[in-house]
Amino acid sequence: MAIEGPFWRAIAVFRVASLVYAAALMAQHRGYEQPVLGWLVIGVMALWTAAATFAYSRESARRWPLLVIDLLVALACLLVSPYVEGAGQGAEGTMPVPATWIAAPVLAWAVHGGRRLGAVAAAVVAAGDLWLRVRTGQAPVLINGAVLLFLAGVVVGHVARLARQAGERMQRAIEMEAAQRERDRLARDIHDSVLQVLALVQRRGRQIGGEAAELGRLAGEQEAVLRQLVAPASAAVPVGSADLRTLLLAHASPQVTVSTPATPLILPAPVAAETAAAVRAALDNVRDHCGPDARAWIFAESSDGAITVTVRDEGPGIAEGRLAEAAAAGRLGVAQSIRGRIADLGGTVAFATGVGEGTEVEISVPLSGPTSGPLSGPASGPASGSPRSRGGQRTRG
Structure with a gap:
């Protein structure tokens, strides 16, 4: 040697x-x-x-x-x-x-x-x-x-x-670094070509309907699988911490599209687990109120000292005052499973919704604690077929 x-x-x-x-x-x-x-x-x-x-x-x-x-x-x-x-x-x-x-x-x-x-x-x-x-x-x-x-x-x-x-x-270490660089290169190429084509087929198929809708559904399934395959491998995570991306990607399915940054979203392990649980509760609400085949999109990004996770759907939306009525009636799914859980972490939850316009839940958790570091990097972009861009969201407390 x-x-x-x-x-x-x-x-x-x-x-x-x-x-x-x-x-x-x-x-x-x-x-x-x-x-x-x-x-x-x-x-x-x-x-x-x-x-x-x-x-x-x-x-x-x-x-x-x-x-x-x-x-x-x-x-x-x-x-x-x-x-x-x-x-x-x-x-x-x-x-x-x-x-x-x-x-x-x-x-x-x-x-x-x-x-x-x-x-x-x-x-x-x-x-x-x-x-x-x-x-x-x-x-x-x-x-x-x-x-x-x-x-x-x-x-x-x-x-x-x-x-x-x-x-x-x-x-x-040199071999692993070379393999990771090649993986990242392939992931970029796939994201810039194959995933975008599948997203286009899925969106156009849903718009055209009929047999094209079935083709779009199959394209969406393959897009979800391919996104998981090319997702960045978890970097070395400090002891007691977790990469939130790994927990969010577990929700990916033909009905749920997950978009995460290329850089790790490091949080203290209990904070990451509670944030992922709040996202799961939001997805449960989508299935309960929009049906098991309803589409949903999860976006995750890090900026300004906080990690923000957004869950969107194309359901019937929530009528104004409905959440307050549910909390008064003792149904605390949103009040406790989402808002209460995130409030305990020092974060915030905002809803953007309207009758017939779908629902958007924005969960923001601060990057606090010794194991959290400054993270930055753009998210991988809006999910395929998303009904709205972030620029058009309406936030209500």
């Missing part, structure tokens, strides 16, 4: 630096007792440094054969140290011929397989180093090198694993 590239480059730099350090020690000790063999070991280390750097730079080559060979070469250079150093092998502070170069395969195993494989490689190399020290009778046996190898293998392996996981999450 690309995220591992910097790790492999860092290991390559470590190999070169360790090789230079080992060569400097060899020159300082004048090749020890066997200078020819010692410089031959340095030559092997140089060749393998070049080969390993090239091999690890290719992702396809980072496999078990390369890792095992890398570890074996390091062990071979380590175990030949007594024959090069001779009697000086057991002197205090004397390092093996490859010096710190033997840590390179440990780091490679750690980057490839995480902290567990890093610990395994460290154990193998540390065992070889400790065997040399015990063999030469060095007392006390220093374990500093073994401890450092284990620390390097475990820590580097853990960091490499975290980096790999972060890279995978980033890749998934």
